[in-house]
Amino acid sequence: MSILSDNFVNLSDFYEKQILDLIKLSEKFKQGYQVYLKEPVYVANLFFENSTRTHTSFYMAESRLGLKIVDINTSTSSVKKGESLSDTVKTLQALGTSIEVIRHKTTGWYSSIIKDSNVKTSIVNAGDGAGQHPSQSLLDLMTIYEEFGTFKGLNVGIIGDLSHSRVAKSDAQILHKLGANLYFSGPREWYDSEFDLYGKYDSFDNIIDKLDITMLLRVQLERLNEDSVNQFKANEYHERFGLNTNRMNRMKPSSIIMHPAPVNRGVEIDSSLVECSQSRIFKQMENGVFARMAILANILKNKKLLFEEITYE
Amino acid sequence: MSILSDNFVNLSDFYEKQILDLIKLSEKFKQGYQVYLKEPVYVANLFFENSTRTHTSFYMAESRLGLKIVDINTSTSSVKKGESLSDTVKTLQALGTSIEVIRHKTTGWYSSIIKDSNVKTSIVNAGDGAGQHPSQSLLDLMTIYEEFGTFKGLNVGIIGDLSHSRVAKSDAQILHKLGANLYFSGPREWYDSEFDLYGKYDSFDNIIDKLDITMLLRVQLERLNEDSVNQFKANEYHERFGLNTNRMNRMKPSSIIMHPAPVNRGVEIDSSLVECSQSRIFKQMENGVFARMAILANILKNKKLLFEEITYE
Amino acid sequence: MSILSDNFVNLSDFYEKQILDLIKLSEKFKQGYQVYLKEPVYVANLFFENSTRTHTSFYMAESRLGLKIVDINTSTSSVKKGESLSDTVKTLQALGTSIEVIRHKTTGWYSSIIKDSNVKTSIVNAGDGAGQHPSQSLLDLMTIYEEFGTFKGLNVGIIGDLSHSRVAKSDAQILHKLGANLYFSGPREWYDSEFDLYGKYDSFDNIIDKLDITMLLRVQLERLNEDSVNQFKANEYHERFGLNTNRMNRMKPSSIIMHPAPVNRGVEIDSSLVECSQSRIFKQMENGVFARMAILANILKNKKLLFEEITYE
Structure with missing residues (x-):
């Protein structure tokens, strides 16, 4: 069984078995499981709403997976110049990032982005307005x-x-x-x-x-x-x-x-x-770091960026 | 042919041949060319004006070159305490950085700094007011x-x-x-x-x-x-x-x-x-990352911080 | 002789001999002395007051020691949501950090934190209000x-x-x-x-x-x-x-x-x-970076996170 999506935006997209697999993978990471990247992989964090916990938790998960982290300071970003979130995502993609972790106040901000055929980068929802987390x-x-x-x-x-x-x-x-x-x-x-x-x-x-x-x-x-x-x-x-x-x-x-x-x-x-x-x-x-490692590792696997096959048991 | 300056502040300083060399070096990096540092080298990014694109692009270029990156959050920096840009640069130099990438609203902010004999660190202009980029x-x-x-x-x-x-x-x-x-x-x-x-x-x-x-x-x-x-x-x-x-x-x-x-x-x-x-x-x-790798690699070469000679073809 | 505290909050806590040992260790680092970590160790920097010099100096010291650095942007952190400093520290600890470097405007902010038996992470005082530095x-x-x-x-x-x-x-x-x-x-x-x-x-x-x-x-x-x-x-x-x-x-x-x-x-x-x-x-x-390496290395030694014994001469 594998989880095929390159994005992680909404848990309701997943079957029960897939959710249980993600939980088991989280536990494996907690027990010390490691994965190895085939090449340098960049992830960007874009938090448009205040967050210590979620932001830092993703940061730790990314770091433990060996990802290269690009933390965007949204208070000084071009979004202030009126750029749409979708164009920001495609900009980061052009700059070389493979995964974008985003929190934004618009409910469902990710819908149009994941449908855009020019978006090849993976989207992770770290909170969407009154939507999901x-x-x-x-x-x-x-x-x-x-x-x-x-x-x-x-x-x-x-x-x-x-x-x-x-x-x-x-x-x-x-x-x-x-x-x-x-x-x-x-x-x-x-x-x-x-x-x-x-x-x-x-x-x-x-x-x-x-x-x-x-x-x-x-x-x-x-x-x-x-x-x-x-x-x-x-x-x-x-x-x-x-x-x-x-x-x-x-x-x-x-x-x-x-x-x-x-x-x-x-x-x-x-x-x-x-x-x-x-x-x-x-x-x-504490568990949040391992859950986020599982979310990201699953995406990395689907993008064929990991050396090993992941097993979920 | 080599480009001798330790700084990169103004393209008009360069001869046509030097510009073409930098373009060719950028293309080499795009094709996967790699350089290796002799020792850990620190670069500081100081962006006093909003920028996602340029800042992140430099960040990616620095990271791909294996540089250690010090991102200064200018909204909480001592510049608020009235310190001059020149003293900030010499502070970062004292702390151990070798290259400073700076965007500032003052046109030609770099002129006095590159003339200061106490400044040994390299200066890269990431935008100066109504001047150059x-x-x-x-x-x-x-x-x-x-x-x-x-x-x-x-x-x-x-x-x-x-x-x-x-x-x-x-x-x-x-x-x-x-x-x-x-x-x-x-x-x-x-x-x-x-x-x-x-x-x-x-x-x-x-x-x-x-x-x-x-x-x-x-x-x-x-x-x-x-x-x-x-x-x-x-x-x-x-x-x-x-x-x-x-x-x-x-x-x-x-x-x-x-x-x-x-x-x-x-x-x-x-x-x-x-x-x-x-x-x-x-x-x-996309090209911006490779152009900036070329700019920085050229400085690193001049500072004798790279293992290999760079060739521009 | 060794310095046993897992925290570094107040120099008056130290005996004369211990202070001299820290000075000598700082000088050793300045001469190129290196230490090696047994495992990845995370340090968080939380600066609630403006600082380029101290923050960057700690950052450089941490980087030179091979620590993984988590820089918390306090202007967007949950402290704005009314969380106490003590809960922020325990949050970072839960996320996996081992040392917290903190500057805060409250004089003696560290007193209650280092007495809290649920706090296992080490506390470094980077400035406390009208107190010490x-x-x-x-x-x-x-x-x-x-x-x-x-x-x-x-x-x-x-x-x-x-x-x-x-x-x-x-x-x-x-x-x-x-x-x-x-x-x-x-x-x-x-x-x-x-x-x-x-x-x-x-x-x-x-x-x-x-x-x-x-x-x-x-x-x-x-x-x-x-x-x-x-x-x-x-x-x-x-x-x-x-x-x-x-x-x-x-x-x-x-x-x-x-x-x-x-x-x-x-x-x-x-x-x-x-x-x-x-x-x-x-x-x-310049010396500040080496002094902070000594402060942090001493804590790492006490936490048994270094391969080697540190000698202070």
């Missing part, structure tokens, strides 16, 4: 799989600002496809009925004791408008939707806590629980 | 030479915002020296009588059918003041000075289209023509 | 030691904006500990009585002829408030507290001039003296 989803899946060895029948609660979260959308869609039972919680006004397709909305207190995975979402204060920020009461949010020690005590001993980070300590989760024994928050970050 | 000129020359094998007797039209374009100035000067016939077109108010030295101003429609090279210049909206921007009518510009399909049909079949990019699609050129078979716009970008 | 102090010490072979009995004058200078504080403390005689000069309102612990305040003209080292401090105009900047008279400062040719002529022939840079030419020092034969200003920058 597929590499984050892959690392979330990897973290869950590491713990439980399966997705079927797992009770997953996703709690918080669902409507603004591209992580929530990607994760809900895929976890549902992979057989998990989904529960959603958080403020009503931050819920979006499209999630009804994948699971059930309920109060945090009603679902906490049956969850295998408590996935907390970041309150993205920077996305709220000024009025909402002023009205937002961190204490009240923490009381109603946050993971505090009371709720923690009701969790199953085998259950785990996840959060895409950065965490607002004392809002989504009590500060003392961020690094508790059931938390996988920093492990998610 | 010599590495862009070299890649333009390389692209023309690849196509026609000569410059003598070629009809070259440079169309657009001539007065604001350092590319136009460098290119006109050198192409004239190398024996091309030059024609200029574009809005009268954007024409500058210094171009009379090198060729003839005429309307685009009068010259289009005799041109071998149609070199379009970018309308640099970011350089216009607010009044001019408001008055600027993209459609009208495109109608009078842009390359549309009508004019395209009048071009000689052997002729080529060039543009320093980024392109304003639908302004200087109809969007459908940007990647047409006669366009060399993305090829220019 | 220990790597700058080490390079200052190295430059003095190179010249005089000892610190005991040397007359050191530190002249200028003492109250805003973390360099002055670190240097005064350590030079006093190492047996130098300290004199301070500069505007009364920029003097701080804590310096009375280490030496004596006097006028520049009273001390100039007995000094072995004249250490000028940068007037940090960017730290002054608007009123002070408007009142600040560069000529007057230069006349009273600057090193001009008159004062230069009164200096001992064996004495040297130091300045942490960037220099305000014509303010702290006459422009013609910046590169005179007694000036060590650019030599300080």
Whole structure:
């Protein structure tokens, strides 16, 4: 079995078997697996939205694969001169890069680019507006799989600002496809009925004791408008939707806590629980590097730039 | 024959033979030629003006030559603390860099620096204000030479915002020296009588059918003041000075289209023509990496930092 | 003898012998000494305050040691999303970095981080607010030691904006500990009585002829408030507290001039003296790379990441 696409833009494009293969490949990299490039290969990182974690995680993955990295400083780039993203991609291709890792605020920014027959370079989606964040989803899946060895029948609660979260959308869609039972919680006004397709909305207190995975979402204060920020009461949010020690005590001993980070300590989760024994928050970050190695290695394999065949077991 | 200068700041400093040598060396790098460094060599990139293309192109060239790259983020640099460019250069030299690639808004910023006897590091001009952009000129020359094998007797039209374009100035000067016939077109108010030295101003429609090279210049909206921007009518510009399909049909079949990019699609050129078979716009970008490898390799040779002698054929 | 700490945050933590060992190791690196890493090691640079010199100097030191460098662009980092510095450090650790080089405006920002038992990565202080700048102090010490072979009995004058200078504080403390005689000069309102612990305040003209080292401090105009900047008279400062040719002529022939840079030419020092034969200003920058190699190599040794034992002679 192999994953044939030269791009990685949307996890929904993949069959279940392909997703499991990517997870297994991520684990292999975590165990020290190495691949070797036939020639120098350049990858460009273009992050048009703030990101330490995702950007650095891709950077580490690229470096560990031996790729040559071109980090574009978007605040001084020609995009300021009105160049389209598509022309920027073709420029980088002309300069000699083979893979472009891009985060951009336009939902689905990649659609027209991957259809352009002059684009030969590979496109990796590191986040598209209100759309997907597929590499984050892959690392979330990897973290869950590491713990439980399966997705079927797992009770997953996703709690918080669902409507603004591209992580929530990607994760809900895929976890549902992979057989998990989904529960959603958080403020009503931050819920979006499209999630009804994948699971059930309920109060945090009603679902906490049956969850295998408590996935907390970041309150993205920077996305709220000024009025909402002023009205937002961190204490009240923490009381109603946050993971505090009371709720923690009701969790199953085998259950785990996840959060895409950065965490607002004392809002989504009590500060003392961020690094508790059931938390996988920093492990998610650790796994992210290996998940991204798998994403990139799979593309390199398809482009015939690796010496060896990759096996996924 | 060798090119002796340790700096690369102005193509007018070079004899015709030296320019042809640099073009041939660029082509050799394009064919896969490699050079080897005797020791680790550090190069610093200091771009005080926005640039994706030129900055990344130098970065790729440096990386392909095996140089160690120090990219200075000018938005957080000490230049903000009032340090002169000359002291910044001597600082980088003290830190261990051997070549400084600099773009700065001051025309001729390099003059005092290359005369300073305490400066031992090599200076490469990646653009000086309203002055030159010599590495862009070299890649333009390389692209023309690849196509026609000569410059003598070629009809070259440079169309657009001539007065604001350092590319136009460098290119006109050198192409004239190398024996091309030059024609200029574009809005009268954007024409500058210094171009009379090198060729003839005429309307685009009068010259289009005799041109071998149609070199379009970018309308640099970011350089216009607010009044001019408001008055600027993209459609009208495109109608009078842009390359549309009508004019395209009048071009000689052997002729080529060039543009320093980024392109304003639908302004200087109809969007459908940007990647047409006669366009060399993305090829220019591709060639830019090899032209810059030649510029840097020539400096490395002069500094005796390469194992091998470079030959230019 | 070995230096056991995995962090480098404050030179006052070190015994005299340890400081001398670090100076000697810096000199060894300057003479071409090399160390070899057992495995790929990643270091992150996080500079939350403007810096060309220190940032680039660490970058060069890291590169020369063969470290893999992750440069975090703090202007686009998640710190803007309200993440604490401590969580950023633990994030980078999770992503796979082993050493974090940090400059931050909070005095003593490192205290809580190095006490956090979840932090396994090493912390290097590249400047903490009004606190210390220990790597700058080490390079200052190295430059003095190179010249005089000892610190005991040397007359050191530190002249200028003492109250805003973390360099002055670190240097005064350590030079006093190492047996130098300290004199301070500069505007009364920029003097701080804590310096009375280490030496004596006097006028520049009273001390100039007995000094072995004249250490000028940068007037940090960017730290002054608007009123002070408007009142600040560069000529007057230069006349009273600057090193001009008159004062230069009164200096001992064996004495040297130091300045942490960037220099305000014509303010702290006459422009013609910046590169005179007694000036060590650019030599300080050169030494900085080797001092930082010593700092980092010592940490790498303690983490057992080097093949060889380091000897300090």
